Amino acid sequence: MSAHTADTTFPPDSFYDTGEHHPQNGTMLGFWLYLMSDCLIFAVLFAMYGVVGANYAAGPGPKDLFDLGLVAVNTAMLLLSSITYGFAMLEMARGRQNAVLGWLAITGLFGLAFVGLEIYEFAHLIHEGAGPQRSAFLSAFFALVGTHGLHVSFGIVWLVVLMIQVRKMGLTEPNRRRLACLSLFWHFLDVIWIGVFTFVYLMGVLR
Amino acid sequence: MSTADTEQAYDPRHVHSHHHPEGEAHGTFKGYVTGFILSVILTAIPFWLVMGDVLPSKQATVFIIMGFAVVQILVHMIYFLHMNTSSEGGWNMLAMIFTLVLVVITLAGSLWVMFNMNENMMPVSAHEMRNAP
Numbered sequence: 434m435s436a437h438t439a440d441t442t443f444p445p446d447s448f449y450d451t452g453e454h455h456p457q458n459g460t461m462l463g464f465w466l467y468l469m470s471d472c473l474i475f476a477v478l479f480a481m482y483g484v485v486g487a488n489y490a491a492g493p494g495p496k497d498l499f500d501l502g503l504v505a506v507n508t509a510m511l512l513l514s515s516i517t518y519g520f521a522m523l524e525m526a527r528g529r530q531n532a533v534l535g536w537l538a539i540t541g542l543f544g545l546a547f548v549g550l551e552i553y554e555f556a557h558l559i560h561e562g563a564g565p566q567r568s569a570f571l572s573a574f575f576a577l578v579g580t581h582g583l584h585v586s587f588g589i590v591w592l593v594v595l596m597i598q599v600r601k602m603g604l605t606e607p608n609r610r611r612l613a614c615l616s617l618f619w620h621f622l623d624v625i626w627i628g629v630f631t632f633v634y635l636m637g638v639l640r
Numbered sequence: 641m642s643t644a645d646t647e648q649a650y651d652p653r654h655v656h657s658h659h660h661p662e663g664e665a666h667g668t669f670k671g672y673v674t675g676f677i678l679s680v681i682l683t684a685i686p687f688w689l690v691m692g693d694v695l696p697s698k699q700a701t702v703f704i705i706m707g708f709a710v711v712q713i714l715v716h717m718i719y720f721l722h723m724n725t726s727s728e729g730g731w732n733m734l735a736m737i738f739t740l741v742l743v744v745i746t747l748a749g750s751l752w753v754m755f756n757m758n759e760n761m762m763p764v765s766a767h768e769m770r771n772a773p
Contacts, residue, residue: 462728462735469739476743480750491770501691508687512679515720519672620720624713630683631709635690639698 464614468621475625482573490568495637504634507550514543515623537596544589551582675719682712
């Protein structure tokens with residue numbers, strides 16, 4: 434045994450080290466699994482929209498209701514918030530706390546602009562009598578787009594909470610992990626929005 | 641590793657001298673900007689195709705914007721979510737593939753079944769539809 438250890442320069446446990454990037458604990462994988470289950474919620478909502486999306490009940494259709502200019506601005510807000518969150522993550526890797534907080538604040542503002550525009554759109558639709566109870570198409574539309582908007586809203590709440598955390602505790606390892614989770618969440622919502630603007634808005638107007 | 645080393649306060653400046661802390665983004669400035677520019681292009685073209693009524697065939701437009709959506713989702717997954725086959729020892733990718741299978745079954749199955757049900761329903765006239773409760 435002693436002859437064996439004398440032969441090698443590695444510590445004994447390096448025998449098991451295959452050089453892979455082992456996670457310290459399962460938080461990131463667990464959060465990814467949550468996102469995948471969230472993905473299934475959206476898949477079901479998309480499926481519902483696909484099934485009943487053309488049932489207008491003699492009411493207004495997508496062509497009468499959707500303002501693509503507004504949707505384009507909304508899309509831009511979400512995309513900009515995605516890259517500003519990315520910049521926050523880059524500053525986090527450099528350990529620059531104030532820069533992280535700054536980019537997070539900008540991300541939050543873009544997120545608020547997105548939610549604000551969506552609330553404006555919903556209020557406008559309901560005011561025109563095209564609320565969720567008008568037709569199966571509008572029920573599915575409000576359910577799908579509303580669920581996405583709720584996710585973004587809760588993402589903003591989470592973002593504000595994390596900003597307070599980072600301000601109070603600094604860029605500690607738990608805070609970095611939380612910021613990384615929110616990063617996945619935020620970019621995931623942007624991915625879902627690609628589906629929404631393509632299938633609901635653009636293809637709706639084409640129909 | 642000594643006890644003093646493990647118990648010392650976390651210092652972000654020394655993060656790269658150890659391993660990457662868990663969940664650290666592996667993105668770069670160039671990666672994020674590339675992803676952003678690609679996303680802008682992949683978003684602008686579908687909006688332009690639909691708002692400008694560029695193509696005479698609606699069917700072709702639908703297929704093209706669906707293609708752009710798929711490509712943009714891939715761009716987001718690579719440049720923003722930093723997906724690769726080896727993150728978390730491959731479990732991320734495995735979970736995603738499993739989810740995609742469920743998503744395809746849910747979407748394709750729902751549309752297929754409900755389309756056939758719709759086809760086989762009793763026909764409803766426009767007059768009946770208007771007077772429906």
